[in-house]
Amino acid sequence: MLKIKFETLKHEQKIKIYETLDWKEIEFEGNIYPYSMPVKVDLNVELSLGRMYVQGSVKTQIIHPCDRCLELVKVDINGNVETVYIPNGKVKEVEEVTDEIGTFYYDPYMEFLDLTDRVIEAIILEIPMKVLCKSDCKGLCPHCGINLNEHPDHVCDQSQETQEKNESESPFYVLKKKISFESKGE
Numbered sequence: 001m002l003k004i005k006f007e008t009l010k011h012e013q014k015i016k017i018y019e020t021l022d023w024k025e026i027e028f029e030g031n032i033y034p035y036s037m038p039v040k041v042d043l044n045v046e047l048s049l050g051r052m053y054v055q056g057s058v059k060t061q062i063i064h065p066c067d068r069c070l071e072l073v074k075v076d077i078n079g080n081v082e083t084v085y086i087p088n089g090k091v092k093e094v095e096e097v098t099d100e101i102g103t104f105y106y107d108p109y110m111e112f113l114d115l116t117d118r119v120i121e122a123i124i125l126e127i128p129m130k131v132l133c134k135s136d137c138k139g140l141c142p143h144c145g146i147n148l149n150e151h152p153d154h155v156c157d158q159s160q161e162t163q164e165k166n167e168s169e170s171p172f173y174v175l176k177k178k179i180s181f182e183s184k185g186e
């Protein structure tokens with residue numbers, strides 16, 4: 001559980017959260033990446049002069065396609081949570097403070113503090129911009145799509161034109177055209 005009862009925190013002042021979560025997948029910029037390991041969360045929550053400080057680590061592994069050859073790669077995620085919550089009677093539950101990364105207002109009368117979003121943000125920050133199965137990945141043949149790591153001596157006999165011609169002759173292409181024509185007619 002990534003939810004803390006605020007009453008408990010007021011009483012204890014310091015709470016440690018150590019959780020292993022069996023999450024299935026994470027969505028980021030329209031892409032879905034499955035987890036290949038549970039999400040391990042290790043957080044310290046401290047209340048001091050009304051402010052809540054949340055610090056700790058988020059470790060997991062996601063499956064991400066290679067940007068060149070689309071082979072699936074396991075990517076280690078070592079994220080950090082570093083957040084301050086400032087009491088503010090005008091907000092409902094929790095609200096991010098504009099222009100201040102990792103700073104939030106919280107309603108001092110709220111019942112629970114839910115840290116799920118902080119954990120998800122820590123993972124998303126660690127998803128690399130570029131993922132390669134290996135640094136010298138040769139990618140796919142731009143004409144026929146064959147994996148050039150598996151076929152390093154591939155010499156393509158399909159130019160762009162013949163590929164398009166082949167596609168237009170294939171029964172699936174004809175079917176696709178037919179479907180789009182019919183759906184337009186409706």
Ligand SMILES: [Zn+2]
Pocket residue numbers: 066067068069070071132133134137138139
């Ligand atoms: Zn690759």
Ligand SMILES: [Zn+2]
Pocket residue numbers: 141142143144145146154155156157158
């Ligand atoms: Zn080729």
